[in-house]
Amino acid sequence: xxxxxxxxxxxxxxxxxxxxxxxxxxxxxxxxxxxxxxxxxxxxxxxxxxxxxxxxxxxxxxxxxxxxxxxxxxxxxxxxxxxxxxxxxxxxxxxxxxxxxxxxxxxxxxxxxxxxxxxxxxxxxxxxxxxxxxxxxxxxxxxxxxxxxxxxxxxxxxxxxxxxxxxxxxxxxxxxxxxxxxxxxxxxxxxxxxxxxxxxxxxxxxxxxxxxxxxxxxxxxxxxxxxxxxxxxxxxxxxxxxxxxxxxxxxxxxxxx
Amino acid sequence: xxxxxxxxxxxxxxxxxxxxxxxxxxxxxxxxxxxxxxxxxxxxxxxxxxxxxxxxxxxxxxxxxxxxxxxxxxxxxxxxxxxxxxxxxxxxxxxxxxxxxxxxxxxxxxxxxxxxxxxxxxxxxxxxxxxxxxxxxxxxxxxxxxxxxxxxxxxxxxxxxxxxxxxxxxxxxxxxxxxxxxxxxxxxxxxxxxxxxxxxxxxxxxxxxxxxxxxxxxxxxxxxxxxxxxxxxxxxxx
Numbered sequence: 001x002x003x004x005x006x007x008x009x010x011x012x013x014x015x016x017x018x019x020x021x022x023x024x025x026x027x028x029x030x031x032x033x034x035x036x037x038x039x040x041x042x043x044x045x046x047x048x049x050x051x052x053x054x055x056x057x058x059x060x061x062x063x064x065x066x067x068x069x070x071x072x073x074x075x076x077x078x079x080x081x082x083x084x085x086x087x088x089x090x091x092x093x094x095x096x097x098x099x100x101x102x103x104x105x106x107x108x109x110x111x112x113x114x115x116x117x118x119x120x121x122x123x124x125x126x127x128x129x130x131x132x133x134x135x136x137x138x139x140x141x142x143x144x145x146x147x148x149x150x151x152x153x154x155x156x157x158x159x160x161x162x163x164x165x166x167x168x169x170x171x172x173x174x175x176x177x178x179x180x181x182x183x184x185x186x187x188x189x190x191x192x193x194x195x196x197x198x199x200x201x202x203x204x205x206x207x208x209x210x211x212x213x214x215x216x217x218x219x220x221x222x223x224x225x226x227x228x229x230x231x232x233x234x235x236x237x238x239x240x241x242x243x244x245x246x247x248x249x250x251x252x253x254x255x256x257x
Numbered sequence: 258x259x260x261x262x263x264x265x266x267x268x269x270x271x272x273x274x275x276x277x278x279x280x281x282x283x284x285x286x287x288x289x290x291x292x293x294x295x296x297x298x299x300x301x302x303x304x305x306x307x308x309x310x311x312x313x314x315x316x317x318x319x320x321x322x323x324x325x326x327x328x329x330x331x332x333x334x335x336x337x338x339x340x341x342x343x344x345x346x347x348x349x350x351x352x353x354x355x356x357x358x359x360x361x362x363x364x365x366x367x368x369x370x371x372x373x374x375x376x377x378x379x380x381x382x383x384x385x386x387x388x389x390x391x392x393x394x395x396x397x398x399x400x401x402x403x404x405x406x407x408x409x410x411x412x413x414x415x416x417x418x419x420x421x422x423x424x425x426x427x428x429x430x431x432x433x434x435x436x437x438x439x440x441x442x443x444x445x446x447x448x449x450x451x452x453x454x455x456x457x458x459x460x461x462x463x464x465x466x467x468x469x470x471x472x473x474x475x476x477x478x479x480x481x482x483x484x485x486x487x488x489x490x491x492x493x494x495x
Contacts (some may be wrong), residue, residue: 078387087381087389165394166376169302169416180302181417188387195413220390225415227378227392231400 020234023218028084028091034122041125041199044118054108057129067107070191078188079128080221081206083141086228089130091138095123105203142218145235147210150243158244161237166228167245170195175248185225193224201249211241278484279446282432286327286456288318290495293461300352302417306375307352311420315470316461317342323345323440324458324494327357328426328434331444332453333476337430344368345404345425347412349377349393354412354423358459360435363407363427369393369400377418382411390415401486424459449484451478456492 046055054061057074064071072079081098082090090098099119102110111119127133148154162168172179175198187193197203208210217238220228233241268308295317297310316323340362350353350372371377371393381388381398390411391400407429414421425432433441455477460470474494482488 074385085389086391087387165392166416169376179417181415184301184417184419185415188382188385220392222387222390223391225378225380227380227390227415229392229394232392232394232398 021236022234023230023238024143024235025085026143028138028141029093031092033092033124034117036124037121038125040118041121044114044122045125048111048114049122059124061216063107069106071108074126074129075190078223080223082138082219082222083215084138084219084224085140085142085230086220088138088140089127089132089136091141092120092123092127094138095126096120101124101207103205105200105205112237120225132209143210146216147214147242148236148239150210154240154243155247157237158240158242158247161179161233162244164237165233165241167241170225171198175199175245183227187225188223195225198245198248199250202245202251210239210242210246213245214238217241263363274289279448280445280482280484281489282331282447282452282454282480282482282488282490284329284442284490284492286324286329286436286442286458286492286494287322288316288324288440288495289322289493293318298420300420303352303375306373308416311353313420314422315459317438319439322441323436323438325436325438326424327436327440327442327456327458327492327494328358328360328424328433329436329442329444329454329456329492330360330426330428331430331447332455334429334432334452336429337432339429340431342366345463346370347379347423347425349379349414349421352377352414352418354414354421356423358424358426358435359408360426360428360433361404363404363429364444365404365427367400367402367404367410367425369402371396377414377421378416380413380415382413383408394426417424422459426457447482449482451479451481454480456494458494468493 038144042108045207048063050061052061052064052071053059053074054064059071059073061071077089079090082094096119099111099122102108168179170179170181170185171177177195177197179195182195184194185193204212206216218228218230273277277438293316298313299310300307316465329407342362344365345359345361345365345367347367348370352373369379374396376392376394378390378392380390383406389402393400404425407427410425412423432444436442455475458474460473462470476492476494478490478492480488480490
């Protein structure tokens with residue numbers, strides 16, 4: 001309330017608000033899910049997911065050991081692709097989106113051909129593998145404001161944000177993922193965690209739209225070395241950075257899909 | 258009298274009694290293994306801020322054998338007064354977490370700072386899983402995080418500073434201490450009784466002194482605290 005009054009006062013006086021608007025988080029939208037049918041969910045899981053993710057969701061299925069990146073261990077309850085704060089489990093919508101979108105550049109393909117009702121059954125089953133979904137459920141998601149247009153000025157400003165945030169430490173000066181910290185970068189399980197090659201934008205796991213990259217800046221990719229920049233940059237700076245990062249792409253995926 | 262009131266009266270009596278007769282538990286944690294030179298860890302990134310090398314903080318032993326940064330605590334304590342939550346500062350200075358080891362009441366707020374003009378990212382773990390991973394590219398930035406569960410928290414920096422590590426224990430009772438430079442500790446106001454006293458130490462990498470140990474050292478002893486005299490106990494790490 002006080003903030004609102006202050007903003008109003010600034011607006012009336014014509015002065016610009018001095019404070020940078022940092023990332024904001026809002027209540028996760030409520031979802032109405034179908035009733036969980038354990039037998040059906042397990043039957044779907046065994047038929048489609050078990051070969052990679054394993055009989056008990058530990059990511060150690062028969063094919064899992066041959067995959068790089070390895071399949072998710074659902075029992076750890078740590079997820080890269082979320083709309084939630086770092087350290088918080090994904091929402092049901094996040095899991096649904098991963099299943100329908102798939103993860104480009106990995107062996108996780110899109111399950112868009114599966115009936116929606118069956119995907120929800122799998123979402124609920126995946127949640128049951130980790131107690132974190134019960135003990136610390138996701139309540140907030142990142143608010144993503146409309147993307148401003150990409151302009152030459154935005155890209156120039158974005159380069160300054162790139163330098164200030166020291167993205168090159170891991171991603172390298174050219175964004176190809178070979179910064180000085182890349183060699184020692186490890187995931188939660190001590191496996192090498194290679195910084196993403198930002199020039200290959202078609203391989204963005206969570207999607208190639210500007211909003212997807214904006215989201216990753218503030219959620220981080222939990223379980224990897226990619227941190228959340230929540231509180232470290234403003235919304236405007238994040239958009240500028242997104243436009244700069246997108247300008248690094250060399251694979252024809254620069255335009256907004 | 259209702260059960261609740263009875264329980265409250267009993268708790269009050271126990272509390273009052275504990276207060277009246279509580280004793281301190283003192284001791285020392287010593288190292289008696291083979292001599293281990295504390296190596297300097299090479300800095301391969303951000304040397305202009307971090308320096309040419311960093312001291313290995315894994316096993317800090319003084320001349321008399323006292324081990325610093327061991328956490329000593331009573332296990333299986335019931336009916337203990339819940340200590341008030343506090344703040345636990347965790348700074349990053351010259352590419353080193355300060356302090357390296359600390360223990361605070363559960364529910365305390367970790368206040369993380371960055372005194373370096375270089376990117377750090379505070380990657381927190383609890384039970385081996387990411388608790389949070391936050392970038393701190395700017396000095397003067399502060400991050401506050403409540404540690405709402407009891408247990409061991411580990412912090413590292415993924416921004417190329419492989420030597421950076423910090424441990425924060427949270428306890429649901431007041432009976433814990435971190436050993437000082439001479440390996441000594443004092444746990445105050447312990448009600449008389451039999452206890453399992455546990456010692457946790459982060460461990461040291463016996464094969465490769467330049468990487469962080471993944472196996473922590475844990476030892477324990479049974480100790481009886483009697484009314485009217487301070488209890489003493491000492492531990493040996495090998």
